Amino acid sequence: MKEQIIRILQQNARISNTELGEMLGISADEAAAQIKELEDEGIIRGYSVILDDDMLAEPTVYATIELKVTPQRDRGFNDIAKTIMMYDEVESVSLMSSGAYDLAVEVKGKDLKEVAFFVSERLATIDGILSTSTHFILKKYKEKGIFIDNEEPDERGLY
Numbered sequence: 001m002k003e004q005i006i007r008i009l010q011q012n013a014r015i016s017n018t019e020l021g022e023m024l025g026i027s028a029d030e031a032a033a034q035i036k037e038l039e040d041e042g043i044i045r046g047y048s049v050i051l052d053d054d055m056l057a058e059p060t061v062y063a064t065i066e067l068k069v070t071p072q073r074d075r076g077f078n079d080i081a082k083t084i085m086m087y088d089e090v091e092s093v094s095l096m097s098s099g100a101y102d103l104a105v106e107v108k109g110k111d112l113k114e115v116a117f118f119v120s121e122r123l124a125t126i127d128g129i130l131s132t133s134t135h136f137i138l139k140k141y142k143e144k145g146i147f148i149d150n151e152e153p154d155e156r157g158l159y
Contacts, residue, residue: 001026005034006043010145013047050146062091062108062137063115065123066101068130077102080128089118101133112136 004024008015017028017035024031038044053060067084071077077095084105085093091106105123109115115136124132141149 001034002038002043005031005038009035009044009047048144050143050148052148053140059110060108061111061115062106062140063119064135064137065105065107065119066133066135067103067105067123068100068132069102070128070130071102072128080126083126084123087118087122089115 001024005020008020008023017031020035021028021031026034035044069077069080072079081093081095081103084090084103087107089107089109091108092104093106094104096102096104107115107118109118115134119132119134123129139149141147
C-alpha cells in the first residue's frame with residue numbers, strides 16, 4: 001500500500017486524505033496515518049511544486065554542471081558534495097557511477113551570467129574540484145513525471 005500512496009503523491013501531493021482513501025479503499029484517517037508513517041520513517045522528505053518557468057515574470061536559467069573531483073581520504077565524495085549542496089543556487093547534487101565526471105550538480109539562476117559566475121567563482125574554487133563542464137538547459141518538457149510543455153499546435157497543425 002505504501003508504494004501506491006507514494007505513486008499517487010508523486011503525481012498529486014495536494015490530494016486530500018479523503019480522495020486518497022477512496023482511491024485505496026481505506027478511510028481518510030488511515031490514509032493520513034500512512035502518510036505520516038512515510039514521513040516519520042524519512043521515506044517522504046518533503047513536497048515540492050513543479051513550475052512552468054516560461055509563465056513566470058522573473059526569468060530562470062537552469063544548468064547541469066559535471067564535476068571531476070578528487071575524493072578525500074576516508075570521506076570519498078561526501079564532504080565535497082555536502083559543501084556544494086549548501087549553496088542556495090544548487091537544486092541537486094548526485095554522485096555518478098561511471099563516466100568522465102564524478103558529481104552532477106543542478107543549479108538555477110536568474111540569467112546565464114549569474115550561473116557562470118557561480119560556477120567560476122564558487123564551484124571551481126572548492127578544494128578537490130579538478131574540472132567543471134556546464135550544460136545550460138534550454139527547455140524543460142517533463143519534470144518529475146509531469147509534462148510541462150503544453151504548446152498547442154497552430155492552425156496548420158504545427159507547433
